[in-house]
Amino acid sequence: MGRAKTIARRTFLIGSVAIAGGVAFGVYKVKTPHDNPLADTLEPGQATFNPFVKITSDSITLITPHADIGQGVVHMQAALIAEELDLEFGQFETSFGSPDAAYFNTALGAEAVPFASFDEGFAARTMRTVATSAFKLLGVMGTGGSSSVPDQYEKLRRAGAIARETLKLAASKEADIPVSQLSTKNGAVVFPDGSLRTYQDLAASAAKLTPVSDVTLRDPSTWRLIGKPMKRDDILGKSTGTQTYTIDLEIEGMVHAAIRINPRRAEVLEYDASEAEAMPGVSRVLPVTNGLAVIANSTWRAINAANQINFDWAEAPYPAEMDAHWAEVAASFMEDRLDQEWRSDGDPDAAMESTEVLTAEYRAPYVAHQPLEPLAAIVRVDNEGAEVWAGHQLPRFVQQKVAAIAGCEPDQVTFHNQYSGGSFGHRLEFDNITLTTEIATQMPGVPVKLTFSREEDFAQDYPRQIGMSRSSGSVKDGKVDSWSLDIATVSAARSQSARLGLPAAGPDTQIAAGAWSMPYAIPHLRVRAYAVPELAPTSSWRSVGASTAGFFAEGYLDELIHFAGADPMEERLRLCTNPIHRQVLETIAEMSNWGSDLSENQGRGVAMVESFGVPTAEVVEVTNTEDGIKIDRVYIVADVGRVIDPVNFENLMQGGVIWGLGHAINSEITYSDGIAEQTNYDAAEGMRLYQTPEIIVKGLENAEKIRGIGEPPVPPAAPALANAIFAATGQRLREMPFNKHIDFV
Amino acid sequence: MQLTINNKIYDVDIEPDTPLLWVLRDEIGLKGTKYGCGIAQCGACTVHVDGEAQRSCQLEVGDLEGSAITTIEGVGTPEALSAVQQAWITHQVAQCGYCQSGQIMQATALLMENNAPTDEDIDDSMSGNLCRCGTYPRIRAAIHDAATKLQEG
Ligand code: FES
Ligand code: FES
Numbered sequence: 001m002g003r004a005k006t007i008a009r010r011t012f013l014i015g016s017v018a019i020a021g022g023v024a025f026g027v028y029k030v031k032t033p034h035d036n037p038l039a040d041t042l043e044p045g046q047a048t049f050n051p052f053v054k055i056t057s058d059s060i061t062l063i064t065p066h067a068d069i070g071q072g073v074v075h076m077q078a079a080l081i082a083e084e085l086d087l088e089f090g091q092f093e094t095s096f097g098s099p100d101a102a103y104f105n106t107a108l109g110a111e112a113v114p115f116a117s118f119d120e121g122f123a124a125r126t127m128r129t130v131a132t133s134a135f136k137l138l139g140v141m142g143t144g145g146s147s148s149v150p151d152q153y154e155k156l157r158r159a160g161a162i163a164r165e166t167l168k169l170a171a172s173k174e175a176d177i178p179v180s181q182l183s184t185k186n187g188a189v190v191f192p193d194g195s196l197r198t199y200q201d202l203a204a205s206a207a208k209l210t211p212v213s214d215v216t217l218r219d220p221s222t223w224r225l226i227g228k229p230m231k232r233d234d235i236l237g238k239s240t241g242t243q244t245y246t247i248d249l250e251i252e253g254m255v256h257a258a259i260r261i262n263p264r265r266a267e268v269l270e271y272d273a274s275e276a277e278a279m280p281g282v283s284r285v286l287p288v289t290n291g292l293a294v295i296a297n298s299t300w301r302a303i304n305a306a307n308q309i310n311f312d313w314a315e316a317p318y319p320a321e322m323d324a325h326w327a328e329v330a331a332s333f334m335e336d337r338l339d340q341e342w343r344s345d346g347d348p349d350a351a352m353e354s355t356e357v358l359t360a361e362y363r364a365p366y367v368a369h370q371p372l373e374p375l376a377a378i379v380r381v382d383n384e385g386a387e388v389w390a391g392h393q394l395p396r397f398v399q400q401k402v403a404a405i406a407g408c409e410p411d412q413v414t415f416h417n418q419y420s421g422g423s424f425g426h427r428l429e430f431d432n433i434t435l436t437t438e439i440a441t442q443m444p445g446v447p448v449k450l451t452f453s454r455e456e457d458f459a460q461d462y463p464r465q466i467g468m469s470r471s472s473g474s475v476k477d478g479k480v481d482s483w484s485l486d487i488a489t490v491s492a493a494r495s496q497s498a499r500l501g502l503p504a505a506g507p508d509t510q511i512a513a514g515a516w517s518m519p520y521a522i523p524h525l526r527v528r529a530y531a532v533p534e535l536a537p538t539s540s541w542r543s544v545g546a547s548t549a550g551f552f553a554e555g556y557l558d559e560l561i562h563f564a565g566a567d568p569m570e571e572r573l574r575l576c577t578n579p580i581h582r583q584v585l586e587t588i589a590e591m592s593n594w595g596s597d598l599s600e601n602q603g604r605g606v607a608m609v610e611s612f613g614v615p616t617a618e619v620v621e622v623t624n625t626e627d628g629i630k631i632d633r634v635y636i637v638a639d640v641g642r643v644i645d646p647v648n649f650e651n652l653m654q655g656g657v658i659w660g661l662g663h664a665i666n667s668e669i670t671y672s673d674g675i676a677e678q679t680n681y682d683a684a685e686g687m688r689l690y691q692t693p694e695i696i697v698k699g700l701e702n703a704e705k706i707r708g709i710g711e712p713p714v715p716p717a718a719p720a721l722a723n724a725i726f727a728a729t730g731q732r733l734r735e736m737p738f739n740k741h742i743d744f745v
Numbered sequence: 746m747q748l749t750i751n752n753k754i755y756d757v758d759i760e761p762d763t764p765l766l767w768v769l770r771d772e773i774g775l776k777g778t779k780y781g782c783g784i785a786q787c788g789a790c791t792v793h794v795d796g797e798a799q800r801s802c803q804l805e806v807g808d809l810e811g812s813a814i815t816t817i818e819g820v821g822t823p824e825a826l827s828a829v830q831q832a833w834i835t836h837q838v839a840q841c842g843y844c845q846s847g848q849i850m851q852a853t854a855l856l857m858e859n860n861a862p863t864d865e866d867i868d869d870s871m872s873g874n875l876c877r878c879g880t881y882p883r884i885r886a887a888i889h890d891a892a893t894k895l896q897e898g
Contacts (some may be wrong), residue, residue, distance in 0.1 A: 041807030070841025070878050131837060206818065238842025239833040240826070241777020245843060249777040256771075280760060294845035299780075300767035303839045372781045372789060372843045421779075421843025454782045602823050647837050655840055658879030681786040683874060692881040 034139065038063070047207035049166050051102040052159040053083060055203040060087065060187070060645070063097035065395045066152065068234070069371070069423035071710045072648045075153055075233040079225045079644070084160030084218060085199075087185040089233055091409075096417035099395035100637035101139025107150035108142055109135035116517035117613035118578055120520030125629030126169040129475045142542065143393040144428060146612040147257040149644060154217070155509045161215040169198050170206035185702040189528035220642075229647040233594050234419065246390050246418045247376040251447040254378065255283070257439050259450065260309055261291035261431075264674040265537065268292070271312065276305040285309075288438045293450070295439070303453045316674030318535045325535050326363075326669065329468050332488040332532040338347040339491070340507035342516030346522055346524030351482035352474045356473035358563045359472040360556050363735040364489075364548040367465035368676075368684055369541060373421020374457045377430035379440040380447040385412025386437065387447075391420030393428050397500060401430050405437040424659070425540040428496065431460055462496075463669045463676075464541035465734035467490040467511075467532070469552030475564035480571060481622045482524035487549055491531050492538040499537070510545030514609040514715050515553035519578035536671060543611050543714035550609035550715030551664070551722070551736065558605070558723040559732065567682060568606050568723060569594045578743075580703050581615040584608060584637050591698060592619035592635040599627070602632075603728025607719035613705065614638050614712035618657065620693075620724040629725055631661065636713055641706035643699040653697045653713045660717025662687025666739045691744065746810050749817030750775070761807025766790045768806050769816060777817035781875065788874030791847040798854035817846040820853055826894050829853045832891035836845045840878035847873050852888050860895050862888060 038048040046056040054061045064077035067320055078094050081087070097103065109131030111117075115124035164184050171189040172179045174197075183193045187368035190198040219229065237243030262268055273285045276294055276685035281301035286293045287697040292309060296302035375399055386410045392398050395417055399410040406413070420427055444602075452460070467489025474482045489511050497504035511529035541547060561571045567591050574580045585608060588594075598604060601624040616638040623630045634657050643649045667684040668675050678684045722733040725742065748755045750773065757772050764783075769792070771787035779881045781789030783802045790801040793815040826834070829852050839845045848859070848871070855862055855870040862870070867888055 070843075072840070109844065231834070232839075234836055234840055234842065235834050238839035238845055239830045239849065240821060240823050241846040241849075242823060244776065247780065248770075250774075298767065298771040300763055300771065370877065372779070372787065372839065372875065373841070374780065420841060422841040424877070451780075454784075553883050647750050651837065651840060651880065654882050655879030658881060659877075661880070680784055681782050682784065684878065685786070685875065687879065687881070688872045688883040689884065690872040692879075692885075695882055 002329070009636060012439050014556065020113055034100070034104070035104055037098055039380060041426070042207070043203040045207060047203045049163040049211040050159045051097070051100065052156060053085070053163040055199050055206070057200050057203055058348060060092040060199060061703060062094050064094045065093055065141060066148040067096070067099050067391060067417055067427070069143070069391065069393065069420045069427060071148070071206040071652060072232050072234070073143070073148045075230065076149065076644055077156055079230060080152055081160040083223055083225045084157045085164050087187050089185040089231070091380070099141060099399055099415050103141045103308045104136050105142050105147055105151050106132055106135070106140045106155065107141065107147040110147055111145055111147060112185070112509065113729070114507065117610065118519070118580065121333040125235055139396065141394065141396050144425070146711045150706055151707040157217050158215065162211050162213065162215055165207055165212040165215050167199055167202050167206050169209055169212055170202045174202070174205050184737060186588050203611040213508045214511065226448040226644055227642070228645070230645045232648060233719055235714045236638060243419060245421050246372050246378070247373055247421070247451055249378055249389055249418070249449070251380070254298045254447040254449050255295050256302045256442070256450050257298065257436070258291050258299070258306040258453065259288060259291055259293045259456060260306045260311065261288070261456065261460055262271060262311070262313040263594070263676065264313050266290065266314035266316055270313040272310045276308045279305040279308065281700055283561045286437050286439055286442050291434070293439045295443070297450070299451050303451070318674070320674040321672060322670050328535060329466060329488055329532050332530045333470060333486050334530070337488070337530045337532065339511055339529045341528045342512050343525055343527040345526070346482070348482040348484040348524040348526045350453035351524040352484070355474045357472050357474050359470070360559055360734060362471070362552045362555055364467050364551060365670070365736060366466045366536065366538065367541060367663050368458060368463050368669050368678065369424045369459045369501070370425035370458065370461065370681070370684065371420065371422025371424055371426050374454055374542070376424070376450060377432040377436040379433070379436040380445070381406045381437065381440040382445050384416070385409070386440070387414045388433065390414045390433055391417060391418040392433065394425065398430070398433055401434050402437045405434060406441050424542040426461065427594045428540055429462055430499070433585070437623045454681070458679050459676055461669070461676070462537050462539035465492045465538045465545070465548060466535065467548045469556070471556040472553070473556070473560045475560065478564050478566055480522055480557070480560050480575060483522055484526045485515060485553060485556065486528045486530065487515060488530035488532050489509065489545070489548055489553055490535055490538055492540055492544065495537045496514060496539055497532055497671050512549050513544060514546030514550035515609045518553060518612060519581040519610070519615070520572070520575040533692055543711040546609055546715040547660070548609035548720050550607070550611065551718045554607035554609060554716065554719035554724050555734065558719070572606065572608065578741065580639055581608065581610070583700060583702055584617045584639050587615040587698060588619050588635055588637045591637065591696065593621065601728060603724045603726065605723025605725070605727055607716040607723060609715035609719070611712045611715050612707060613639055614707045614709065616712040616716055618716040618720040620720040622721070622724045622728050624728040625745055628745040629728070630692065630745050631721065632695050634695045636695065637698045637700060638712055639700040640699050640709055641703040646699070649699050649709055650697045652709050653694045656709070656711065656713025657695050658687045658692060660714040662719055664718035664721055664736050665744055666737050667731050668737050746806065748806065748809060748814060749812065750814045751816060757806065759806060762843040763789060764802050764807045765792070765804040765806050765809060765814070766801040769801060771841065774818050775818050779843055779846055781844070785860055786875070787844070787845040787853060789844050793850060793854055793872065795858060796854070798851050821851065828894050829856065829887070831890045832894065833888040836883045836887040836890060837885045838879060838880050838883040839888050841879055844874060848876065852891070853886070855888070856892060861892055
């Protein structure tokens with residue numbers, strides 16, 4: 001309890017959202033459900049049973065509030081409801097719904113507390129409850145932290161079951177047949193004689209009932225959809241060019257805008273827009289924060305004209321050159337900047353006193369998000385409020401941001417969330433929303449569509465945290481004995497919190513994420529996180545802290561194991577105490593045929609990192625060819641508790657591996673003269689098809705809690721690759737991107 | 746000027762140096778062709794010009810009068826899928842889907858030229874098309890599958 005209390009008085013930093021712990025929430029308030037936002041939308045004869053299901057005389061709508069950024073989460077959410085409600089795809093529509101506290105994320109809070117995912121002690125459980133209550137009271141809606149599945153898995157099945165039982169009750173009353181004799185199938189209630197009454201036909205009678213609250217969820221053995229390969233609801237549109245994204249939308253009377261913003265994130269000193277103003281189709285040039293917007297009658301004319309403006313930009317508020325960024329990171333391993341000592345087992349200093357010590361320094365650069373659909377938004381502002389069309393992961397913050405600029409209340413902002421062409425963390429930021437709103441407030445009543453050019457998108461991206469680690473360790477009797485792992489990065493969570501206007505005290509759980517909670521029983525192990533003061537602003541990048549800390553930890557651990565003369569897999573297995581993690585390692589060893597012969601110029605590397613509660617192990621096989629390293633094959637195993645859809649699961653696992661490998665090989669953002677030097681994909685391309693290895697995937701279902709798989713495949717990819725390259729070449733790679741040090745084919 | 750797109754003739758009145766990509770999207774309203782980079786680095790804007798895969802962000806419309814342009818909307822529709830699109834669905838390729846119009850146009854051009862591409866042929870033809878979501882393994886499998894179906898006729 002002592003520990004829980006101390007932590008409860010602190011504030012946790014959770015990816016993008018900071019919440020105050022230790023607030024005394026009244027039990028009543030926490031227990032009271034939020035009002036159902038769909039109730040306000042009902043017309044006579046229409047029914048809603050909870051915030052997720054609405055049925056009218058001619059339609060069924062399922063609300064899928066999590067943002068779809070490519071991970072297939074609309075389909076997943078709909079399937080969870082449809083499983084219990086006995087609906088088939090095609091019988092209903094989906095909608096992202098309106099932002100509302102009722103859609104608060106029940107999983108993000110629990111994930112945010114500074115305890116290992118497998119810690120089920122009293123303090124851990126207490127703090128998870130506190131954090132979840134805070135998310136509920138604040139009504140924090142959010143997609144991120146691989147939380148969609150854990151948030152919705154039970155909630156949406158329950159929503160489907162409640163709707164089903166209420167519809168059965170309505171049918172029972174109409175026909176005067178006991179509920180126990182009714183069943184449901186294919187969007188209809190089935191009577192004992194086999195006759196059917198569709199849910200739409202029952203809407204009016206069901207609307208008069210209080211929703212049934214006592215429902216039993218179905219046994220997994222009876223599931224039709226969950227756990228089976230499903231055809232994603234969006235796959236047809238996405239294979240025919242008919243899926244629309246924000247960038248494709250047309251609103252009547254809409255004008256097109258393009259922007260130029262100071263790439264140093266400071267003011268405009270002077271500008272000359274005379275040439276742009278005279279270009280065809282251009283109607284206006286308007287001021288926005290740190291830049292200008294060009295309004296024109298087409299996207300191309302707006303972008304083209306914006307590129308003709310000459311600017312004199314003010315200096316950046318952060319160091320102009322990379323050397324100074326790295327110097328600041330390197331100077332941060334000091335008491336003053338200690339953010340948290342996360343792990344302290346044994347006494348590493350004493351253990352290293354009179355034995356040979358292996359030290360190594362690792363580095364991870366800034367990296368851009370750059371999903372393929374550039375940032376875009378449409379906003380219309382008038383006296384009544386504002387209307388917004390965009391793809392975003394934090395809908396209620398969108399309302400707040402827009403309201404603050406448009407001078408209205410958040411509930412006067414109507415937000416239409418959209419399918420996004422990727423995110424990787426990019427759509428947790430607001431620049432597209434706020435800039436479009438700034439323009440729209442200067443043109444009341446006119447819908448304004450802002451499309452970022454790829455160059456502006458790169459320049460205004462908030463990259464992944466830059467960081468370094470310093471490790472020292474020793475071995476004894478051919479075994480790993482001691483390790484001191486110090487990690488210093490800027491705090492992406494604090495950077496984000498500042499932009500959200502939220503408090504950001506307390507430790508950043510992400511700086512050493514994936515490292516401090518490693519399930520290894522090393523006799524003497526210390527993990528310390530140091531916070532580098534803000535340099536260039538940063539943000540959550542797919543898998544957040546674990547994408548850097550996981551590399552630092554698993555890269556160095558491999559070195560230490562080699563130093564001990566042990567086998568990388570066997571020694572990890574020997575050290576691994578947690579049974580769930582152990583099974584992940586055992587499975588990958590077996591799948592990859594670890595220990596089998598490879599030819600002289602080949603190598604195999606392993607890494608295991610847990611992120612967002614998912615232990616994930618990868619084995620990478622490479623060949624050292626004359627022209628450089630070729631990645632031949634990757635094996636990946638993750639334990640998510642339960643796989644919702646094996647096909648989508650495989651796709652996301654493969655995509656995560658490709659994301660992790662591609663950026664480890666060739667991507668970074670560097671600043672020169674205060675400006676990001678990489679302006680387009682030619683300079684930060686990630687992986688391409690010809691480099692893509694065969695990727696063999698396995699999902700395990702041993703863990704007790706169900707988890708998401710959007711991010712966990714990313715962190716082990718870079719260290720497993722570095723370890724494989726060492727095995728093939730004898731060269732250690734301690735800095736990303738690896739192509740600074742070795743060629744790839 | 747007149748443009749022939751998906752076998753239909755469109756009259757457009759626009760500066761001749763405008764990239765085809767933006768004419769398709771903003772003037773004609775064919776939104777399936779996507780903007781990703783504007784500098785021939787991503788392939789999201791791929792269309793066919795006289796049967797060949799081209800980056801529409803790099804083509805000035807003034808040079809295209811008399812050419813036959815095909816976009817994703819011209820290769821198949823949700824009601825009448827092309828063999829490549831069918832394979833894309835069978836293999837459930839898309840994640841965000843934003844790159845997939847370009848991928849399908851590039852793969853369709855490859856298969857028109859070579860109905861039995863090897864892995865190397867696929868590497869050569871498809872590596873200019875970026876997929877930030879990392880759907881490459883499924884793209885490869887879908888192309889092989891479509892090739893088999895096309896050979897079977
Ligand atoms: S938009 Fe044409 S290649 Fe990227
Ligand atoms: S599916 Fe998202 S970029 Fe390819």
